[in-house]
Amino acid sequence: MPRPDTATTYVPRRQTAPKRRWARTALIAGLCVVLVAAVVAGGYIANLAALYNDRSTTIAGVFPADEGRPAKPVDDGSRNILLLGSDSRGEGLDTAENKGESGERSDTMMLVHIPEDRQNIYVMSIVRDLWVEIPGHGERKINAALNLGGYPLVVGTVEQLLDTQIDNVVSIDFEGFGALTESLGGVTVDNPVAFCSGQAAPSCFDVGPVNLNGTAALRYVRERKAFAEGDFQRVQNQQRFVKAVLNRFLTPETLGNPARLQQVIADFSQYVSVDETLDAGTAAGLALQLSGIRGDDVEMFTLPTGPAGTGPGGASIITRDEEALRALRLALKDDSLRDFLANEDHGSNAFGGSITDDEAAGEPADESTAGESTTDPGAAPAVSPRGAGE
Numbered sequence: 001m002p003r004p005d006t007a008t009t010y011v012p013r014r015q016t017a018p019k020r021r022w023a024r025t026a027l028i029a030g031l032c033v034v035l036v037a038a039v040v041a042g043g044y045i046a047n048l049a050a051l052y053n054d055r056s057t058t059i060a061g062v063f064p065a066d067e068g069r070p071a072k073p074v075d076d077g078s079r080n081i082l083l084l085g086s087d088s089r090g091e092g093l094d095t096a097e098n099k100g101e102s103g104e105r106s107d108t109m110m111l112v113h114i115p116e117d118r119q120n121i122y123v124m125s126i127v128r129d130l131w132v133e134i135p136g137h138g139e140r141k142i143n144a145a146l147n148l149g150g151y152p153l154v155v156g157t158v159e160q161l162l163d164t165q166i167d168n169v170v171s172i173d174f175e176g177f178g179a180l181t182e183s184l185g186g187v188t189v190d191n192p193v194a195f196c197s198g199q200a201a202p203s204c205f206d207v208g209p210v211n212l213n214g215t216a217a218l219r220y221v222r223e224r225k226a227f228a229e230g231d232f233q234r235v236q237n238q239q240r241f242v243k244a245v246l247n248r249f250l251t252p253e254t255l256g257n258p259a260r261l262q263q264v265i266a267d268f269s270q271y272v273s274v275d276e277t278l279d280a281g282t283a284a285g286l287a288l289q290l291s292g293i294r295g296d297d298v299e300m301f302t303l304p305t306g307p308a309g310t311g312p313g314g315a316s317i318i319t320r321d322e323e324a325l326r327a328l329r330l331a332l333k334d335d336s337l338r339d340f341l342a343n344e345d346h347g348s349n350a351f352g353g354s355i356t357d358d359e360a361a362g363e364p365a366d367e368s369t370a371g372e373s374t375t376d377p378g379a380a381p382a383v384s385p386r387g388a389g390e
Helices: 030-042 045-055 140-162 175-184 217-224 230-250 258-269 280-289 322-334 338-341
Strands: 057-059 079-086 106-114 121-125 131-132 138-141 168-175 189-190 195-197 201-204 208-212 272-275 298-302 308-310 316-318
Touching: 045 258, 045 280, 057 208, 079 140, 079 322, 106 140, 121 230, 131 140, 138 140, 140 168, 168 175, 175 217, 175 230, 175 258, 195 217, 201 217, 208 217, 217 230, 230 298, 298 338, 322 338
Parallel strands: 057 272, 079 168, 121 298
Antiparallel strands: 079 106, 106 121, 131 138, 168 272, 189 208, 195 201, 308 316
8 A cells, every 4th residue: 555655744754944946846756756746737636647547557566575675664754766667679679689588678777766855856777787686596687687587576686786675666668758758749858979879760869959759769768889888878868868858847838738748648658567556646645745846956876886897608797886885775774865976985887987977978889899799697707896796
């Protein structure tokens, strides 16, 4: 049943002074909340809520057995939402995946952390090739968990990695991104790296402001082989896309237009699956708690990692940075992600880049290696950088 902390009268343990808000109100953070927050707009809540509940899919049994899960104090008012994105089409997948060798994968993984004071929202991307311990299956890439044990194993793997309990799960088919941008009339991102994507009639994106709509939006969030930094550049592009959707959604042209708002929900919700506790009513209550949030209050970053490594068969993997992970776990427990990100020693990505600077430009991939495929191995990597394999 829904958590009691979704009530609009909720008062957190650690109350902070409220911020003054004179600009538009941001009701959500992350695509999962963008979608469901719309049910609270206008005088037609019931109609929008019914539309969302009818078009979205409810996933039963997404959480692992309580035994062994990280404990969460009953008075902990923070909330962790695991956002998963899957690619249902072959375009953009590795060669091994196109051949059907790798089964179902979660190609995008984000942890949406909503602090107890509801003053900020943190969205952390987890790269798909991160080498982790998957409960009962040894060390593998984190995106293998979905195929090995469904949603419960994905949740269990992330909870074990972060030593943090997941409260909700939202899964989005990449196809929904195209539908979402079409409903919004397109979104604009400031693209730092020129690249092309697509096997047939490719879409090309110049440096600077780029309008994303339909197929172009899909290709923008999917592409990773065009970059030397691979998935790290892709997750930054996905973060830019989420920000652009927020900025487009939170305008009078959208929120003040009943027809457009209803169309956004109708078009996008069919690509969304949520756990049993995250129905429209629960999401609306959470959105009202976040009524003081603006787009600038949404902090996006990537989980810090160790360097790139090589797994069995020569597959590329991303190793863990155990020192940074320990600090991150503590920050999640203490609800102090703001301090974690403010600390210059919070770690970096596998190429030494910033985990927070989403404007940093990456480098295009070497054409000789951009098309190389990877497999999903099941043994230890061939390198042992700091913290890997611990």
